[in-house]
Amino acid sequence: xxxxxxxxxxxxxxxxxxxxxxxxxxxxxxxxxxxxxxxxxxxxxxxxxxxxxxxxxxxxxxxxxxxxxxxxxxxxxxxxxxxxxxxxxxxxxxxxxxxxxxxxxxxxxxxxxxxxxxxxxxxxxxxxxxxxxxxxxxxxxxxxxxxxxxxxxxxxxxxxxxxxxxxxxxxxxxxxxxxxxxxxxxxxxxxxxxxxxxxxxxxxxxxxxxxxxxxxxxxxxxxxxxxxxxxxxxxxxxxxxxxxxxxxxxxxxxxxx
Amino acid sequence: xxxxxxxxxxxxxxxxxxxxxxxxxxxxxxxxxxxxxxxxxxxxxxxxxxxxxxxxxxxxxxxxxxxxxxxxxxxxxxxxxxxxxxxxxxxxxxxxxxxxxxxxxxxxxxxxxxxxxxxxxxxxxxxxxxxxxxxxxxxxxxxxxxxxxxxxxxxxxxxxxxxxxxxxxxxxxxxxxxxxxxxxxxxxxxxxxxxxxxxxxxxxxxxxxxxxxxxxxxxxxxxxxxxxxxxxxxxxxxxxxxxxxxxxxxxxxxxxxxxxxxxxxxxxxxxxxxxxxxxxxxxxxxxxxxxxxxxxxxxxxxxxxxxxxxxxxxxxxxxxxxxxxxxxxxxxxxxxxxxxxxxxxxxxxxxxxxxxxxxxxxxxxxxxxxxxxxxxxxxxxxxxxxxxxxxxxx
Numbered sequence: 001x002x003x004x005x006x007x008x009x010x011x012x013x014x015x016x017x018x019x020x021x022x023x024x025x026x027x028x029x030x031x032x033x034x035x036x037x038x039x040x041x042x043x044x045x046x047x048x049x050x051x052x053x054x055x056x057x058x059x060x061x062x063x064x065x066x067x068x069x070x071x072x073x074x075x076x077x078x079x080x081x082x083x084x085x086x087x088x089x090x091x092x093x094x095x096x097x098x099x100x101x102x103x104x105x106x107x108x109x110x111x112x113x114x115x116x117x118x119x120x121x122x123x124x125x126x127x128x129x130x131x132x133x134x135x136x137x138x139x140x141x142x143x144x145x146x147x148x149x150x151x152x153x154x155x156x157x158x159x160x161x162x163x164x165x166x167x168x169x170x171x172x173x174x175x176x177x178x179x180x181x182x183x184x185x186x187x188x189x190x191x192x193x194x195x196x197x198x199x200x201x202x203x204x205x206x207x208x209x210x211x212x213x214x215x216x217x218x219x220x221x222x223x224x225x226x227x228x229x230x231x232x233x234x235x236x237x238x239x240x241x242x243x244x245x246x247x248x249x250x251x252x253x254x255x256x257x
Numbered sequence: 258x259x260x261x262x263x264x265x266x267x268x269x270x271x272x273x274x275x276x277x278x279x280x281x282x283x284x285x286x287x288x289x290x291x292x293x294x295x296x297x298x299x300x301x302x303x304x305x306x307x308x309x310x311x312x313x314x315x316x317x318x319x320x321x322x323x324x325x326x327x328x329x330x331x332x333x334x335x336x337x338x339x340x341x342x343x344x345x346x347x348x349x350x351x352x353x354x355x356x357x358x359x360x361x362x363x364x365x366x367x368x369x370x371x372x373x374x375x376x377x378x379x380x381x382x383x384x385x386x387x388x389x390x391x392x393x394x395x396x397x398x399x400x401x402x403x404x405x406x407x408x409x410x411x412x413x414x415x416x417x418x419x420x421x422x423x424x425x426x427x428x429x430x431x432x433x434x435x436x437x438x439x440x441x442x443x444x445x446x447x448x449x450x451x452x453x454x455x456x457x458x459x460x461x462x463x464x465x466x467x468x469x470x471x472x473x474x475x476x477x478x479x480x481x482x483x484x485x486x487x488x489x490x491x492x493x494x495x496x497x498x499x500x501x502x503x504x505x506x507x508x509x510x511x512x513x514x515x516x517x518x519x520x521x522x523x524x525x526x527x528x529x530x531x532x533x534x535x536x537x538x539x540x541x542x543x544x545x546x547x548x549x550x551x552x553x554x555x556x557x558x559x560x561x562x563x564x565x566x567x568x569x570x571x572x573x574x575x576x577x578x579x580x581x582x583x584x585x586x587x588x589x590x591x592x593x594x595x596x597x598x599x600x601x602x603x604x605x606x607x608x609x610x611x612x613x614x615x616x617x618x619x620x621x622x623x624x625x626x627x628x629x630x631x632x633x634x635x636x637x638x639x640x641x642x643x644x645x646x647x648x649x650x651x
Contacts, residue, residue, distance in 0.1 A: 050548040051417060051534065053429045054272050060416055073546045097270055097533045102547030124270045124536070149274035151436060159273070173274060174434030 002118035002143050003090040004042065004165040008200035012255040013041035013222030014213065015202055016229055016248055017094060019062035020045045021071025023237050025079040029086075031233065031244055036089045038245045039252035042166075044121060044224065047076055047095040054123035056177030058227040062234060073103055077111050084116040092119035092145065092165070097133075105133050109140040119143035119165040127159045148193065149173075150184040160193045166200040167193055169220065171207065177227045179206030187219045210254035218256035225251055261450025264573055266566035269449040271429070271536045278436040283451045285356045290458070295355065302347045303462065306380065307337045309344075311463070313470035313627070318597050319617075326480065326620035328613065331467045331629040333491060334602060340632030341463060341491040342373035346442055348459035350377040353440035360384040360439045364428045366393055366421035366487070367558035367605065368400025369632055370444030375409035385409040388427040390420040393557045400636060418551045421487075421561045425535055445488025446565035449536030453565050460494025467627055468498045475625060481616070483508040484629040485608040486579065487523075487559035489568045491631035496577060506578070508616075509568060510609045512554035513581035523552035525564045526572060526579035532563075539569040555584040555644065558605040558632075586611040588644055591634060603632035604641065 007013045016035045020028050032043050048066035052059060080091065093112070100108045100122065112120070120142060125133065130144055137144050143165030148156055150173055160167055169189055171182045190201050203216040204224030213223045232247055233240045261267050269279060289295040303309040312332040320328045333341035346363075353361055361383050365371030371387040378385035387404055391413040394401050401411050417423040425448075432441040443452045446460070464482070471479055482499050484492035486509035499505040515521035517528055522542075529540040532547060542550040542562040552562045571577035587604055590611035595601050602610060606629070613628045620626070634641075642649035 051422065051426050053426050053535075054433070056430075057416070064417075067548065098541075098543070098547040098549075101531075101533050101538075102543065102545070123272050124533070126269065126271060126273050126276050128276070129268055129270055147273045149272070149276075151274050151277050153277060155273075155277060170272075170274060173436070175430045 002141050002165060004118045004143055007042035007090045008221050012217040013202060014039060014252045014255055015042045015044055015222055015224040016040040017044040017046060017226030018229055018233060019048055019059060019066050020076045021048055021066030021069055022062040022233055023065060024069060025071060025075055027238060029079055029083045030241055032083060033087060034241050034245045035248050036087055038248035040248055042090045044092050044094050047073060047093055047099050049096040049099060054175055056175040056227060058231050059176050062230045073099055077115050080117060081115040090118050092121055093117055094121045097122050097125045105136045109137045109142050112142045113140035119145050121145045121168055148189060156192045157196050161196050163197060163199045166202050169201055169203045171203050171205045176205055178208040182206050190220050210250055213251045213254035214256055263567045263570035266539050266569040267450055267453060268538050270533050271449045272433055274433045279449055286352060286451055286455050289352055289355055299348055299351055307343045310466040311335055313467055316598050322597060323617040325618040326624040326626045328617060329627045331463060331627055334630045334633035338373045338376050340369040341494060342370045344462050345456050345459040345490060346373040346377040349442045350381050350383060354381055358438055358440045361442045362386045362428055362431055362439055363442045363444060364424035365389045366560055368397040369558060371404050372400055374442050375404040375407035379407045388412045388414050388424040390424050391415045392419040396557050397636060445490040446493045446567055447488040447535060447537060453567055456490055457493040457497060457567055460490050461497035463494035463629060464496060464498035471627060478502050478505055479625040479627045481506045481508060481626040483609050483613060485510045485605045485631060487561045489565040491629055493565060493567055495629040509577055509579040510582050510612045511579055512556055512559035512608055513583045514553040516583055517581045521553040523554040523560050524581040527581045534563060537566050539566045540564055556604045580612055582608040582611045588641060590614055591641055601634040602630045603634045604637040606630045606632055
């Protein structure tokens, strides 16, 4: 069992996402600690990819900034490894499958375990293809996070049944990025999931206000915020720490009881 | 391949949001494929609208000039819209209609697939939006206007390298945002299953005709079948019906750009490694950490960092061979076939012609080559002029 379940113990979870290496890996490590101090329960670290097909413009640009700065998978592992001396906050990678495939499934999962990465969110690894990675990840106590979308419908039970770590419910159609309004009936999706598993459920995609955090954490176990955080880092760069802390504290204050 | 695999290649590596839709597409295609009414309708469109069958032309002058094998060209350049792309889009847009969709989206590099999709959408009353790299909208400005004339909306894509792969990214993102009324009409034998199989099926009309035509012209099968390869749709269409004919060598010609030993290349088979991208496992130009490489070719249609999974498989099992052809060689072939045969072939197709010029003289006079001319080269004239230092703009 990975540390992920700690994130959901006793309270609703705020999950913050940032792109590793944007603007630098030193800052990424500081920002993770800043988010933890501000009350985040779990941090999702995006491994930058040249062609992030599930991401909107904000995260696409962060990926390019990180890659432009020379960030690589190897350097991210090293950063996480030293970050682990300072915090035990559950950490997951958001990565496209090619990054893992190219590194080698076995070697990647082994590195995750030795550095203290607890799970993998892989937007281009659907349920039907996960068996090529999941057994290897399991061996190293790394959860491959199941994703459920507004279009999943009769797939929900199949995808959710054996999910470990947490279940990532995608609130909206399309790519990542802040939305004023989310129209999907997320509550019904969460209820269907609850019917087949006790694995915690967190909702993401489009969430960027305290009110949205409140609403979505009240019907699930947590809310995920990505693009809004990445946008702050994009605007403030090296000095984003303070603003990031302020923003995450505000979002955390919106969590339902 | 019912599981969507060609050996280890292929698969469905796409976001969960698209999974139900891709399964629906698989089912709809399986159904239509064996529905005589659908088959007849597509056949009629191919015949009466696209102008099929395309000619298998005996290039007597080139045969004599090169002094070796007998050269035949499969003239996909003579199809309506000027390339093989029409074969696929008529199939897919018709399928979209059967699925109850009202809108199609497509990526395009050189603009040929975009123009073909816009054409089929106009004919079959579908809304059409085309995503094209900003860089390519400049290189192929005429095609952008052509698509607009046909009623399509063209979105220049500025993200990443602003070329074909970024146009595919944009389409995938757009499809994820709007699946209920939209089909992504993929232009090549790539992407998640069922696209590689389905596009290959629609394009296989090329080799189905060529096989019959050569048997009737020569009474025997060819020794070589060759075509250019970007994603690989005209090559797959040219190969498919010959795969079972062991004596027929299948050769795919990739765009080497400035050369495979430079970083200005798009020759995936020569320099790529195994990866998972754009929904499929196949070969890709990428770095050691799996970042997709910016690729380059004079040809906007071959300027793609991957190759279809069926090609990857044919190479793995040694059934087909893939060779790199540089910009310079392709331009020389472009000029040569124009002067010698009076055919202005697309710069994409000219990559195959260039390799043909290398192998034909080494083959015996009793041997036969079929080379597919995937498209016509009118769109490339200005770019070739500029390559030769002539300041000509469309």
